Amino acid sequence: MLQNIGIPGLIIILVITLIIFGPKKLPEIGSAFGKTLSEFKKSAQDIMSSEEVDSTNKEIEVAEADKVTDLIKK
Numbered sequence: 001m002l003q004n005i006g007i008p009g010l011i012i013i014l015v016i017t018l019i020i021f022g023p024k025k026l027p028e029i030g031s032a033f034g035k036t037l038s039e040f041k042k043s044a045q046d047i048m049s050s051e052e053v054d055s056t057n058k059e060i061e062v063a064e065a066d067k068v069t070d071l072i073k074k
Contacts, residue, residue, distance in 0.1 A: 021029060
């Protein structure tokens with residue numbers, strides 16, 4: 001979605017934000033937006049890493065179950 005905005009779109013958004021909130025609030029808004037974006041990125045990475053751990057654990061469980069099945073068959 002944000003890939004299609006381009007430089008002119010960003011300038012328009014910045015001007016509208018400047019008109020609405022004023023120059024004094026703009027740094028605070030930018031800081032809050034940056035913190036929110038970094039928290040979202042951190043949460044997304046945590047979710048992705050926990051899913052990788054879960055899939056690895058399932059693979060290990062399946063391998064162990066196969067070993068047990070092979071031992072039982074012998």
